[in-house]
Amino acid sequence: ESQLNPNYSFENFLEGDSNRLARSAGLAVAAKPGGTSFNPLLVFGGVGLGKTHLAHAIGVDIKDKYPEKTVLYISAEKFTQQYIDAVKKNNRNDFIHFYQIIDVLIIDDVQFLSGKTGTQDVFFHIFNHLHQNGKQVILTSDKAPVDMQDIEQRLLSRFKWGLSAELQNPDFETRVSILKNKLYRDGVEMPEDIIDYVAKNIKSNVRELEGAIISLIAQSSFNKKEITIDLARIIVEKFVKNTKREVSIDYIQKVVSDYFQMDIDTLQSKTRKRHIVQARQLAMFFAKKFTKASLASIGSQIGKRDHATVLHACKTVDNLSSTDKQFRKYVEDITKKLSI
Numbered sequence: 001e002s003q004l005n006p007n008y009s010f011e012n013f014l015e016g017d018s019n020r021l022a023r024s025a026g027l028a029v030a031a032k033p034g035g036t037s038f039n040p041l042l043v044f045g046g047v048g049l050g051k052t053h054l055a056h057a058i059g060v061d062i063k064d065k066y067p068e069k070t071v072l073y074i075s076a077e078k079f080t081q082q083y084i085d086a087v088k089k090n091n092r093n094d095f096i097h098f099y100q101i102i103d104v105l106i107i108d109d110v111q112f113l114s115g116k117t118g119t120q121d122v123f124f125h126i127f128n129h130l131h132q133n134g135k136q137v138i139l140t141s142d143k144a145p146v147d148m149q150d151i152e153q154r155l156l157s158r159f160k161w162g163l164s165a166e167l168q169n170p171d172f173e174t175r176v177s178i179l180k181n182k183l184y185r186d187g188v189e190m191p192e193d194i195i196d197y198v199a200k201n202i203k204s205n206v207r208e209l210e211g212a213i214i215s216l217i218a219q220s221s222f223n224k225k226e227i228t229i230d231l232a233r234i235i236v237e238k239f240v241k242n243t244k245r246e247v248s249i250d251y252i253q254k255v256v257s258d259y260f261q262m263d264i265d266t267l268q269s270k271t272r273k274r275h276i277v278q279a280r281q282l283a284m285f286f287a288k289k290f291t292k293a294s295l296a297s298i299g300s301q302i303g304k305r306d307h308a309t310v311l312h313a314c315k316t317v318d319n320l321s322s323t324d325k326q327f328r329k330y331v332e333d334i335t336k337k338l339s340i
């Protein structure tokens with residue numbers, strides 16, 4: 001049993017700038033599993049951006065092209081559970097052997113392995129065996145390898161061997177085509193302006209985008225109401241309210257620089273003046289705390305720094321807020337400003 005969902009196909013995975021690299025890497029892997037330098041292929045990105053869908057699509061496509069290959073999809077959570085059960089039943093070796101003879105192993109949400117040293121250890125051995133034998137490994141994660149915490153270094157370094165491809169928030173056009181494709185597949189007609197309205201207002205999660213449309217269709221057929229912009233507004237609002245709003249890195253930079261009465265260019269500048277460095281470090285710290293952006297992406301948006309600088313900034317802020325009273329007040333004040 002491959003555990004693959006045939007509905008999660010490449011055909012149904014709409015292409016856009018936000019997913020082009022990951023999607024085409026997936027296609028390349030599916031054409032030649034184990035035969036490209038994308039091994040492992042690691043797909044990372046935020047919630048609801050299509051990691052699970054894409055992981056299945058690769059598996060489904062491989063099964064299609066190479067029916068003789070064994071393909072297995074499993075979530076890291078289930079993998080961990082299986083491993084714990086195997087250890088309890090004294091079947092550790094059988095467990096390892098089972099995974100070592102698979103041709104294509106797809107593990108979803110590897111961030112779940114954080115802190116689970118036993119499972120990481122066994123996965124390390126399985127991974128090495130598969131990789132040495134030219135078998136394909138496909139992983140997904142909510143973070144880039146550089147941002148993963150509590151994963152052993154030797155495993156992280158293997159995650160970086162192949163290709164890490166990010167799924168970003170889809171742009172407006174991609175959101176519209178995803179909605180249209182969904183409606184088409186469900187055989188539902190929907191006025192263009194309603195589709196536009198939903199796509200305009202739900203930006204950062206494809207699952208919510210689809211959820212809003214499904215609930216709109218349900219509402220209208222249930223209450224025999226026509227689908228109007230007003231109905232769309234009510235439903236979209238519910239979806240947007242239910243999801244915690246994420247502050248943007250731009251907004252954080254604005255709040256921090258306003259707080260210290262400097263402009264954003266100063267905050268981002270190369271100067272080593274202490275109060276400016278501290279303001280910049282605070283902006284990085286809050287970006288890490290309040291957004292899902294990777295360290296690399298935070299660094300590039302806050303004055304074109306690298307991920308190590310951001311990591312250092314976060315540690316410095318942590319240290320200073322526990323040793324320096326004035327600094328702790330900065331952190332508290334800015335936290336309040338960002339929370340409203």
Ligand code: ADP
Nearest residue numbers: 012013014047048049050051052053178206207
């Ligand atoms: P993740 O695993 O990243 O949280 P999922 O793979 O579960 O996200 O995707 C959430 C929903 O959005 C699924 O129903 C999936 O089919 C859909 N989806 C995501 N990206 C796309 C895309 N590019 N085209 C079509 N549907 C998509």
Ligand code: MG
Nearest residue numbers: 051052053108
């Ligand atoms: Mg998923």
